[in-house]
Amino acid sequence: MTKAAIEAVLTGVINSHKHEALSKQLVENGYYRFHDGFLIQWGHPSDNQDTYGVQTIYFPHSFVDTSYSILTTADSSYQTYYVGRTICNKSAGSFKVSANQKNKERFFWIAVGKG
Known part of the structure; x- marks a missing residue:
């Protein structure tokens, strides 16, 4: 999924609930919380992987x-190179992302649930 596609999904959801926001921070690393x-x-x-690529x-x-x-x-310039990410160690306040290789490319993430 590209950045544009993620932004389109977010814009659609946000626009359909415009008057329901409890709090929001519409920035590159942000959130939108609804009353329900x-x-x-x-x-x-930014890339901040440890020595194991996590x-x-x-x-x-x-x-x-x-x-x-x-x-x-992935946010990568490689078109024929696998730059996948694996989610691990989820908690209520964080998650870990494990790269399949130490490739140092940035990535986008989106999370939805009850907050």
Whole structure:
């Protein structure tokens, strides 16, 4: 999924609930929280992998539990190179992303759930 596609999905959801926002931060690493508890968060973190190719992402706001969903996609100039990410160690306030190789490319993420 490209940055434009993620932005289009977010814009559609946000526009359909314009008057329901409890709080929001519409920036590159932001969130949108609705009155009913629905929470959308997203980001484009800098590379900060450890020696094993793992990076911890901290949410702007914690979810109530780990039943949220996460989608990641690489931000890469490689067109014939696999730059996948694996989600691991989910908690209410963070998750870890493991690169399949130490490739150092940035990525986009989006998480949705109850906040």
